[in-house]
Amino acid sequence: MSIAIENFVKAIYKNDKNDSNNTKPGNIAKKLGISNAAATDMAKKLASKDLLHYEKYQELQLTDKGTQMALNIVRKHRLWEALLFKLFDMSLHEIHKEAELLEHQTSDFLADKISAYLGNPKFDPHGDPIPNAKGEITTVDNSIALSQTQAGETYIISRLMSDDKEFFDFCALHGLKYGNRITVTNQFKNNRMTQISINNNTILLNEDFTNIIYVNESN
Amino acid sequence: MSIAIENFVKAIYKNDKNDSNNTKPGNIAKKLGISNAAATDMAKKLASKDLLHYEKYQELQLTDKGTQMALNIVRKHRLWEALLFKLFDMSLHEIHKEAELLEHQTSDFLADKISAYLGNPKFDPHGDPIPNAKGEITTVDNSIALSQTQAGETYIISRLMSDDKEFFDFCALHGLKYGNRITVTNQFKNNRMTQISINNNTILLNEDFTNIIYVNESN
DNA sequence: AAACTTTTTTAAGTATACTTAAATTTTATT
DNA sequence: AATAAAATTTAAGTATACTTAAAAAAGTTT
Numbered sequence: 259m260s261i262a263i264e265n266f267v268k269a270i271y272k273n274d275k276n277d278s279n280n281t282k283p284g285n286i287a288k289k290l291g292i293s294n295a296a297a298t299d300m301a302k303k304l305a306s307k308d309l310l311h312y313e314k315y316q317e318l319q320l321t322d323k324g325t326q327m328a329l330n331i332v333r334k335h336r337l338w339e340a341l342l343f344k345l346f347d348m349s350l351h352e353i354h355k356e357a358e359l360l361e362h363q364t365s366d367f368l369a370d371k372i373s374a375y376l377g378n379p380k381f382d383p384h385g386d387p388i389p390n391a392k393g394e395i396t397t398v399d400n401s402i403a404l405s406q407t408q409a410g411e412t413y414i415i416s417r418l419m420s421d422d423k424e425f426f427d428f429c430a431l432h433g434l435k436y437g438n439r440i441t442v443t444n445q446f447k448n449n450r451m452t453q454i455s456i457n458n459n460t461i462l463l464n465e466d467f468t469n470i471i472y473v474n475e476s477n
Numbered sequence: 478m479s480i481a482i483e484n485f486v487k488a489i490y491k492n493d494k495n496d497s498n499n500t501k502p503g504n505i506a507k508k509l510g511i512s513n514a515a516a517t518d519m520a521k522k523l524a525s526k527d528l529l530h531y532e533k534y535q536e537l538q539l540t541d542k543g544t545q546m547a548l549n550i551v552r553k554h555r556l557w558e559a560l561l562f563k564l565f566d567m568s569l570h571e572i573h574k575e576a577e578l579l580e581h582q583t584s585d586f587l588a589d590k591i592s593a594y595l596g597n598p599k600f601d602p603h604g605d606p607i608p609n610a611k612g613e614i615t616t617v618d619n620s621i622a623l624s625q626t627q628a629g630e631t632y633i634i635s636r637l638m639s640d641d642k643e644f645f646d647f648c649a650l651h652g653l654k655y656g657n658r659i660t661v662t663n664q665f666k667n668n669r670m671t672q673i674s675i676n677n678n679t680i681l682l683n684e685d686f687t688n689i690i691y692v693n694e695s696n
Numbered sequence: 697a698a699a700c701t702t703t704t705t706t707a708a709g710t711a712t713a714c715t716t717a718a719a720t721t722t723t724a725t726t
Numbered sequence: 727a728a729t730a731a732a733a734t735t736t737a738a739g740t741a742t743a744c745t746t747a748a749a750a751a752a753g754t755t756t
Contacts, residue, residue, distance in 0.1 A: 262713060284733055296714050298735055303712090315721065315734060346590040359582035368575050371565040481743060503703055515744050517705055522742090534704060534751065 261362045264331050265290060266300050267309055270318055271328030281317045329393035335361040336382035336389075337372045343383040344376065349430060350383060351423040366391070385417035385436045385472065400475070404452055405468035409445045413473035414438070420470050428467075433457050439476060480581045483550050484509060485519050486528055489537055490547030500536045548612035554580040555601035555608075556591045562602040563595065568649060569602060570642040585610070604636035604655045604691065619694070623671055624687035628664045632692035633657070639689050647686075652676050658695060 269289050273281050287297035305312035309324035320328060338357035342348055348356075370391060373379070380396045382388055387395045401416040415438050418429060429435065433456050443460065444453035450465040463471070488508050492500050506516035524531035528543035539547060557576035561567055567575075589610060592598070599615045601607055606614045620635040634657050637648060648654065652675050662679065663672035669684040682690070 260712075282734075292713085293715060294734065295716080295736080299713080342587075342590075345594055346587075348590060352586070356584060356587050359584075360579060363578035363582050365575060365578075367571070368561075368565075371561075371567065375564055479742075501704075511743085512745060513704065514706080514746080518743080 259327070262300070263304065263307075263309075264327070264362055266297075266304065267320065267324050267328045268331050270310065270320055271325065271332065274320070281319070282315075283318065286318065326393050329389040329395070330366070331361055333389040333391075333393070334364045334369050336386055337369055337376070338364070339382045339384070340376050340379050340388065341372050349423075350418065350426040351421070353383065354421050381436075383436055384419065385415070386419070398472075398474075401472045403469050404442070404454070404463065404471040404473055405450070405465060407442045407445070407452070407473060409442050412439060412441045412476045414476050415440060415471065416474045417472035418470065419472065425467065425470070432459065432461055434471065440473070478546070481519070482523065482526075482528075483546070483581055485516075485523065486539065486543050486547045487550050489529065489539055490544065490551065493539070500538070501534075502537065505537065545612050548608040548614070549585070550580055552608040552610075552612070553583045553588050555605055556588055556595070557583070558601045558603070559595050559598050559607065560591050568642075569637070569645040570640070572602065573640050600655075602655055603638065604634070605638070617691075617693075620691045622688050623661070623673070623682065623690040623692055624669070624684060626661045626664070626671070626692060628661050631658060631660045631695045633695050634659060634690065635693045636691035637689065638691065644686065644689070651678065651680055653690065659692070 266286065269286050270281055273286060273289065283297035283301050284294045286301075287294045290297070301310065301312045301318055304310045304324070308321055309327060310321055311319040335357045338360045339350075339353050342353045342356060343350075373388075373391075378390070379388055381398075385398075385401075387398060389395050398416060404413075407413060415434060415436055418426070418434070418436065420426070434440075438456065441455040442452060443455050446453070450468075451462055452468045453460060453462050455461075485505065488505050489500055492505060492508065502516035502520050503513045505520075506513045509516070520529065520531045520537055523529045523543070527540055528546060529540055530538045554576045557579045558569075558572050561572045561575060562569075592607075592610075597609070598607055600617075604617075604620075606617060608614050617635060623632075626632060634653060634655055637645070637653070637655065639645070653659075657675065660674040661671060662674050665672070669687075670681055671687045672679060672681050674680075
């Protein structure tokens with residue numbers, strides 16, 4: 259299967275996991291930076307390969323086969339992120355960009371080698387779960403968006419759900435990192451802002467960030 | 478530049494380094510597993526990109542720009558080989574196959590990270606030189622093919638110039654590995670065979686192997 | 697040097713993955 | 727419910743990287 263196909267299947271999968279309300283060709287096209295027409299063409303082609311269900315004007319839906327393919331690619335992506343993060347001094351954004359390319363040129367054999375080398379990790383450096391070789395994912399039920407937290411409570415950062423350079427630069431600057439401890443000092447519901455304390459510094463975060471930073475309750 | 482272009486340029490470069498007598502489209506086509514017509518087409522296209530000199534019915538010759546591109550790809554290939562060899566339990570043949578794919582999806586930035594992590598090695602696990610970021614290569618002048626060695630002398634294996642699985646399986650079985658010591662016990666010139674001693678075992682090698690195993694004199 | 701063989705080139709055609717522009721259908725608005 | 731807006735689909739066309747088949751040139755043999 260080509261890189262274009264892999265990226266298309268992956269985009270549908272990720273779309274389903276996030277803003278699942280729109281999996282029509284146009285929305286996928288926007289995420290991939292291709293025209294709507296190209297996305298429709300591709301959808302038809304993938305339907306003929308039994309990777310997704312396609313009906314005119316309806317939402318695209320991955321078949322089991324398509325889902326397995328997506329999980330396989332996501333697995334490789336996140337394993338590369340984990341490996342590059344461990345070995346090299348690179349930002350999460352740089353790591354993501356490289357993994358985006360490497361994921362398509364990685365045999366299952368090599369993926370398993372990377373996984374074993376890392377001790378079969380269940381999460382990547384963003385806190386995103388790494389599917390195992392069978393495509394099974396460890397769910398992270400009890401993690402919630404920072405926007406949904408309680409003022410006065412302390413939490414552990416469990417996921418940074420973004421690919422954006424500016425976001426990661428901000429996180430790196432303030433110590434917002436997978437596994438780190440933060441205290442929510444104020445929730446300004448009306449302004450949709452959250453004030454946190456980390457490393458004795460106080461930071462005010464707006465909704466753009468508090469919706470993509472996930473945390474677990476700190477026991 | 479596309480993967481097809483990168484592989485074409487690399488094939489010319491490697492051809493020049495080995496059986497340099499024929500760099501015409503047909504020979505390159507054979508190495509890449511494409512038709513002669515496709516190779517001619519590609520040669521014309523690359524000439525228009527100033528990557529090689531093309532004149533009808535003549536040998537193909539890389540320009541400086543083309544040579545730099547080839548060296549950049551070879552650098553990435555050999556850095557991946559060195560990294561995979563260090564981290565994972567994989568055969569030289571498996572490592573080669575993975576590197577063949579990864580080399581095209583590796584930024585200069587990542588290549589430099591890999592190189593630094595490995596301590597900027599000058600040679601890969603086959604003993605082949607790794608070009609530096611500027612495309613400069615450490616020459617290995619004093620290494621000679623096993624077929625050219627003297628009976629009675631002891632040598633250090635410096636290069637295993639092959640991509641072939643069977644060859645590497647054979648090498649692994651008998652301890653023929655980069656850096657290992659061997660003694661040439663007999664040179665059967667008429668039969669083009671070389672008898673060596675390694676780890677107290679005697680092995681008789683024919684020309685197919687003695688021409689691709691390179692050694693240095695052992696001081 | 698003529699004849700044969702091999703290689704290279706040209707020409708025509710294919711699959712993939714896109715594009716833009718127009719037509720169609722769906723969705724939202726009044 | 728009619729109309730306007732937005733999205734989707736169809737249609738036609740492009741670039742890349744190939745293919746096969748035929749024509750042309752080069753190389754080899756006798």
